[in-house]
Amino acid sequence: MPTLEEYVLEKSRGRSSFRVLREVYSEVSRGELELVDLSPPTSLRGYLSRLDYSLWFWSVIALSTATLLLIYSSWAHPALTILRYVFGSLFVLYLPGYVVVEALYPSEGELSPLERLALSIGLSLAIVPLLGLFLNYTPWGIRLTPVAYTLFAFILAVAVVAAYRKTIVTVLGAELIRREKYK
Numbered sequence: 001m002p003t004l005e006e007y008v009l010e011k012s013r014g015r016s017s018f019r020v021l022r023e024v025y026s027e028v029s030r031g032e033l034e035l036v037d038l039s040p041p042t043s044l045r046g047y048l049s050r051l052d053y054s055l056w057f058w059s060v061i062a063l064s065t066a067t068l069l070l071i072y073s074s075w076a077h078p079a080l081t082i083l084r085y086v087f088g089s090l091f092v093l094y095l096p097g098y099v100v101v102e103a104l105y106p107s108e109g110e111l112s113p114l115e116r117l118a119l120s121i122g123l124s125l126a127i128v129p130l131l132g133l134f135l136n137y138t139p140w141g142i143r144l145t146p147v148a149y150t151l152f153a154f155i156l157a158v159a160v161v162a163a164y165r166k167t168i169v170t171v172l173g174a175e176l177i178r179r180e181k182y183k
Contacts, residue, residue, distance in 0.1 A: 004024075004035060007024065007033075008020055008021065008024060011023065011024070037174070040053075040170050040171070040173070040174040041053060041167065041170060041171075042171055042174075043167065044163060044164050044167045046167075047163060047166065047167040047170065048163060053166070053170065054163060056102065057159055057162075057163050060095060060098065060099060060155060060159050061156065061159065063087065063090060063091070063095065064091060064095060064151075064152050064155050064156070065152075066087055067084075067087040067088055067090070067091040067148075067152075068148060068149075068152055070083055070084040070087050070088070071084060071088065071144065071148055091151060091155075092124065092128055092151065093121060093124050093125070093128075094120055094121060094124055095124070095151075095155050096123065096124045096127045096128060096131075096151060096154060096155055096158075097119065097120035097121060097122065097123030097124035097125070097126075097127060098116075098120040098124075099155050099158040099159045099162055100120075100123050100127065100158055101116055101119045101120050101123060102159070102162035102166070103158055103161045103162035103165055106162065106165040106166040106168070106169045107169050127154070128151070131147075131150050131151065131154060132147065134150075135147060135150055
């Protein structure tokens with residue numbers, strides 16, 4: 001099984017590397033070529049430490065943290081209020097559903113990107129009111145601080161579950177590929 005670098009060098013033969021890489025990308029998109037990581041992560045720690053696997057996780061955490069910071073610091077400068085609205089909209093309307101979708105469908109090929117987007121928005125519109133209903137029956141009630149921290153805790157907890165499930169899928173996929181290779 002050749003590496004990607006060997007495959008691209010074999011196909012290039014005097015052609016521009018951009019054109020060859022575009023061909024390889026289209027082969028992967030059509031399913032004619034499958035790219036396999038020869039050393040995938042085998043633990044949650046390994047999964048989270050490799051950005052090629054866990055960039056989605058760290059992006060969710062960064063967006064959520066930035067939203068909390070903007071909520072409590074937008075009074076300092078009026079321009080931050082606009083950012084607060086943008087990040088707050090993502091925080092409420094997209095991220096809760098996105099992490100649930102990632103936890104429910106950990107494999108990349110299970111849903112198309114459009115299906116993931118639609119499910120993320122729809123689930124967010126269902127989850128956020130339920131969290132608000134839960135908060136209504138607590139001593140804190142439905143105010144900005146409890147809602148923001150509850151959403152952050154929900155997103156963080158479900159993102160960790162999703163990362164764990166994606167680790168399992170990665171390990172099982174690597175094991176299947178290893179078995180196929182040594183048949």
